[in-house]
Amino acid sequence: MGKIAFVFPGQGAQAIGMGKDLVETDAAARRRYEEADEALGFALSRIILEGPEAELKATANTQPALLTASIVYLERFQSIHGLQPDYVAGHSLGEYSALVAAGVLSFAEAVSTVRARGEFMEAAVPSGQGAMAAVLGAEREALQTLCESISAGGHPVELANLNCPGQIVISGSVAGVQAVVEQGKEAAGAKRVIPLEVSGPFHSSLMRPASERLAAVLEGVAMNRAAVPVVANASAKPVQEPEEIRQLLVEQVHASVLWEDSVAWLIAQGVDTFIEFGSGSVLAGLIKKIDRSVKVYSINSLEALEQFQLTTA
Incomplete structure (x- = not known):
């Protein structure tokens, strides 16, 4: 039997009504949604369950909303399985959901921290001055070189999310991202830039x-040593000590998310089963593109939760 990794999605996976099937049937899940409301001092649960879309999509709401949904699916899953x-x-x-799962952060502390993180990220760059784009089919090194040359010309643009082979998200100034849109095919072999x-x-030096x-x-947030290693986005390496975790969370806001590298590292340690908790199945798709041979499960509904069976084949 290989090793198991629990993984948790980020912004973009959110959906109105996420966790509703649990909130309606499980007192513990309902309590978590209420606890999120108490931690923030407003009805986040109403935004999660009813929308509107524009409110859920606001970064400062999306972040605590996704974390809350991920944790209720995780806790129900662990209570059953x-x-x-x-x-x-x-x-x-x-x-941050992973850090709650590893016992580093309390749920309430994580909810308020990611709310603040979302507010800081929204406020860091005036509206309309920053942009992001997904680059499909480009070579990583060639895209890196292209971004460096555009940045050197005074229009910062960087690799933000290294998601899987052939899918890299870039981030930076509007002019910098536009330059990659225009030059990406020619200079880095990109098939499409969206x-x-x-x-x-996000995840560029403009987020400093x-x-x-x-x-x-984060200085004021209580953290425990991680019960299991947490593979950090900024380093694609395992961490357990609170001081190192704090430092990497600060870096993570302006550094690349090394997702492909993190998954590759986990597979190299013998992980052959990935279980994703939360809304959608974005990570499941990325992990399959990194290595088709691993088993991937998405726990994103009560049905998925109850039907889950670990195959050992």
Whole structure:
């Protein structure tokens, strides 16, 4: 039997009504949604369950909303199946869900921290000055070189999310991202460059002001040593010590999300089963593109939760 990793999605996976099937049938899940409302001082649960879409999509709401949904699916799953992971990891915001799963952060503390993180990220760059785009089919090194040359010309643009082979998200100034859109095919072999609907240039050096503000908040957040190793986005390496986790969370806001590298590292440690908790199945899709031979499950509904069976074949 190989090892198991629990993984948690980031922004973009959210959907109105996520977790509703649990909230309606499970007192513990309902309590978690109420606890999120109490931690934030407003009805986040109403936004999660009823929308409107525009409110759920606001970064400062999306982040605590996704974390809340991920944790209720995780807790219900563990109460039914009793399965423990060998490692945990999350994509961007999902790293905070992973830290709750590993016992580093309390649920309430994580909810308020990611709310602040979302606010800082939204405020870091004036609206309309930053952009992100998904680059499909490009070579990583060639795209890196292209971004460096455009940035050197005064229009910062960087690799933000290294998701899987052939899927890299870039982030930076509007002019920088536009230059990659125009030159990506020629200079980096990109098949397509798709602008993303986001409220800022996340995971780029333009987010440094958000990192600094988050650092001040994280100083006051109580953290335990991780019960299982957490594979950090910024390093694609395992961490367990609170001080190192704090530092990497600060970096994570303006650094690349090394998702492909993180999954490859986990597979190299003998992980052959990935279980994704939360809304959608974005990570399941990315993991399959990284290595088709691993088993991947998405626990994103009560039905998925109850029908789950670990295949050992």
